[in-house]
Amino acid sequence: MDPASLTKLLSPEGWALLNALPPYDEAQAMVLATRLRAEGVDPDLAAAVLTQSRLRAKARTKLGSFADGMLFTSDGVEQATRLVVAGLHARRYLAAGVTKVADLTSGVGADALAFAGVGLDVLATDIDEMTAAMATVNLRAFPEAEVRHTDGLDVDLVAEGVDGVYADPARRTRGGKRIFDPSAYAPPLDAVWALRDQVPALGIKVGPGIPHHGLPDDAEVQWVSVDGDVVEAGLWFGPLAPDGPGRSAHVLRTTAQGTASRTLRARETDGTGGAELVPEVGAVGGYLYEPDGAVVRAGLVAHAAAELGGRLVDRTIAYVTTDAPAAAPSSGVAPIATGFRVLDVLPFNLKKLKAYLRERGVGRLTVKKRGTAVTPEQLRSQLALKGDAAATLVLTRIAGRQHVLVVEPLGDRG
Incomplete structure (x- = not known):
């Protein structure tokens, strides 16, 4: 969007038109565009409101629902922090006694909204x-939030009275290609890290694939x-x-009661002095648990196994496998594994697996995998099953060899 189109969008006519549009429907977008042109709406304004x-x-x-009163760029939507996670960020700063946060890479302001929403100056x-x-525009409801068009690294944090810093560096090129090198x-990540010498309360959002x-x-x-x-x-x-x-690892799950x-952290009593815990490895028991992805990324699978009372396959x-089902988490507590x-x-033997499933009338498969090159799509094609029954398969290694586990979901546990 160019400045002229933004000006038209923010005019009383443009803002009213945007907020009066029906819920967006891709199938009806062309029909709506045609109607707006027929009604004499400025073409640039019509394009701007439809894009928004x-x-x-x-x-x-x-x-x-906060999105319904905001403006976005395509990149801004992609990089915006989910509201439930932005709330976590804001509560960290609040609990740390921070009073003014500098959001150095605010984007369209999702995190800044959360900071302002808990009463922090921004x-x-x-x-x-x-x-x-x-x-x-998005922060218009918070007079204590100021937005500047500037490089956040050029801000004199001490002179501005900032006692907390947050940054979400861009991790994609203008063409949308993901950037893996933190530098x-x-x-650059190093330049943001260095700010903790000025303001110790520093937080940085990075991609979950960071090594x-x-x-x-x-x-x-x-x-x-x-x-x-x-x-x-x-x-x-x-x-x-x-x-x-x-x-x-912080796990969030949506439930009927909320979130x-x-x-899960490395336990201080595990005797390792850190996040490394040597896991027990053993035979497959009566139950299998798939740790949440955040637990896996954090390198805390062994800790999850200890919590679940199990061992690795x-x-x-x-x-993680156990001989008895793990206790279900209490209300309000998210499971660390499925x-x-x-x-x-x-x-693993394709011919025997095909015969096994056909004998049981299985025609619908849910396939999960770890540690194997076989893809679910490839396996379904090779099995060519027909039947009314459903089954869940887990393709994985057990003691270094490829196996298939036939399982049924327990629901959330752990």
């Missing part, structure tokens, strides 16, 4: 002029998942890491 309607609909999965900056303008982030090697020793690195999707890793320094440096959560595979009852364990 589409982006709001996309952002709603992250920001809920200085939000973005290097892109249009993005900063949209963030200003190529915008701004463990090279992470700063003085940070708590927390991987966060929402309903099974690992959405970020956060680097938290100083008072934002009250439990000290190390790795942790359940659970944090293979030292290199993130599956549980299955083990019905059968078979060495």
Whole structure:
């Protein structure tokens, strides 16, 4: 969107038109565009409101109804923090006694909204002029939040009275290609890390695929998942890491009562002095557990096994097995693993597996895998099954050899 189109969008006519549009429907977008043109709506304004309607609909999965009053860029929707996770960030700063947060890469302002929403003063900056303008609109309800079009690294944090810093460096090129080298982030990760010498309460959102090697020793690195999707890793320094440096996983699950959560850390009593715990490995028992992706990313599978009272099926595979079902988590506590009852364990043999499933009338398969090159699509094609029954298969290694586990879901456990 260019500045002229944004000006038209923010006019009383443009804003009213945007907010009067029906819920976005891709199938009806062309019909709606034609209708707006027939009604004499300025073509640039029509294009702007339709684009914003589409982006709001996309952002709603992250920001809920808040998206309906916001403006977005395509990149802004992609990088925006989910509202439930932004709330976690804001509560960290609040609990640390921070009063003014500098959001150095605010984007369209999702995290800044959460900071302001818990009563923190906010200085939000973005290097892109249009993005900063949209963030200003999105933060209009919070007079204590200021947005500036500037490079956040140029801000004199001490002079501004900032006692907490947050950054979410861009991890994609302008063409949308993912950047894996932290030194190529915008701004570079090292440059943001260095700010903790000025403001100890520093938080940085990074991609969940960031390697463990090279992470700063003085940070708590927390991987966060929402309903099974690992959405970020956060680097938290100083008072934002009250439990000290190390790795942790925070699991969030949507329930009928709201949001359940659970944090798993290396246990201080495990005798290792850190996040490394040597797991027990043994035979497949009556139950199989798949640790949440945040637990796996954090390298805490062995800790999950200890919590579940189980062992690994293979030292290199993130599956936990137990002889009895693990206790279900209490209300409001998210499970750290998904549980299955083990019905059968078979060495991997395509011909025998096909015969096994056909004998049982299986025509519908759910296939899960770890530690095997076989893809679910390839396996379904090779089996060519017909029948009314359904089955769940787990393809994995057991003691270094390929196996198939026939399982049925228990529901959330752990």
